[in-house]
Amino acid sequence: MPEVRIVGAAEVPYTRHPADDVSTESLLADAFVRVLADAGIERSAVDGLGVASFMLPPDRAIDLAWKIGVRARWLMDDGNGGVSGIQLLQHAARAIESGDATTIVLLSGDHFDAGGFRQMVDRYNIVTEQYLAKIPTGGPNPLFAMITRKQMDERGLTREDYGRLVVAQRRWATLNPGAVYRSPLTLQEYLDAPAVAEPLHRLDCVPVVSGADALVVSGSGDGVKIRALRSLYNYDGQRGDGLRSGIAEIADDLWRDAGVGPEDVDVISVYDDYPAMAIAQLDDLGLVPDGDIAGFLEHRVEEERLPVNTSGGQLSAGQAGCAGGMIGLVEAFAQLTGRAGGRQVENARLAVVTGYGMVLYRYGGCANAVVLEAP
Amino acid sequence: MSLSIPVCAACGEATFPRLFLCPSCAGTTWRYEPVERGHVEGSTVNARDGVHVGLVRVALGPLVVARIEGPAQVGDEVALDQDGLVPVARPI
């Protein structure tokens, strides 16, 4: 069986104000060109293509395959937002192991104009269209505001605690030339940002950007290895309170398969659509063994600079639609191959990356996670 | 004035919004029960438009996302109605 490796990664720089001729498909094509160069392979070597995008329809992976000239033996569409990157990686790895394909390019990205974003938010799924958009919730902010409030009450957290994570991610973002927000942020500035829906303020919400990410997965060559990968979808039928993500239920299997524990990883990328959910996933992964989240944020994240979302995460680098499901993988690849520039974590050997999302009604119904190992 | 809640005809599990197969027993037949009251378990206000959004626990079990007509605190009892499919809660 071929040994699956991630042999290339690329990101089309995120931007809040793209040029007039930028479209979702042009960003994905740009990511394709960049990732071939990064992996050092010719287009003709590519025999598999996976695409994750909200805005690409009515086009699908096959239309893009035609427009970028890929003749594929394996093709996959995945619009599952925050879990799409790891989901594509999971299926690509199995396709390579089984011999369906040898070299797969995975692309994810989105471009939104103002009307497009509104429409995406209001028609996120049928339930949103029928039950939430007409409240109107105006998107997921009030839902996660209420989850954040419940987490504050149950775990004894304050806005300052969330701010520590946001400020720490911004500190990493200052070292990432590709991040949309790179200027240093103080805790006071975080606290003073205007309210969006209490207790959420502006810096708790991801900036919407246009951009794309890409990976090359191959059965030959040197690259980043997948130690373990687990997924769980519709984990609780939306019958819970959303405070625990599906990560909690896959973490034991993930660490057992990987042969390591949460204390062994050097780099952590958790899906950060909101600080509360990033914190929930850190907790669900087992990184807060004593349950003291406030202490963890103050000592491990702030003082010891635990490498969490070292690209700045979506909170500072931006959320480019489905690319939010791949940004953590691309950053982990950069760290594990020693190419993270000024934010390089020394001797980074192991990374854990999570995906979370697809709000079904009150909170995300999808979760996945992968443990990656340096070449 | 009430909110219509789907209830599985086979096992009695209430759910919101409506699903196709009952999450408990895989039943496919639903009846609808009107619910007039609920309790607020969460609330917030969209700063942009002032819309109050809440989580309301209805007596049959489900937690629904509702438009709240006015400020409400966790624990408050509310009267339930619906605007089309959308749950609406009024402080009482």
Ligand SMILES: [Zn+2]
């Ligand atoms: Zn039933």
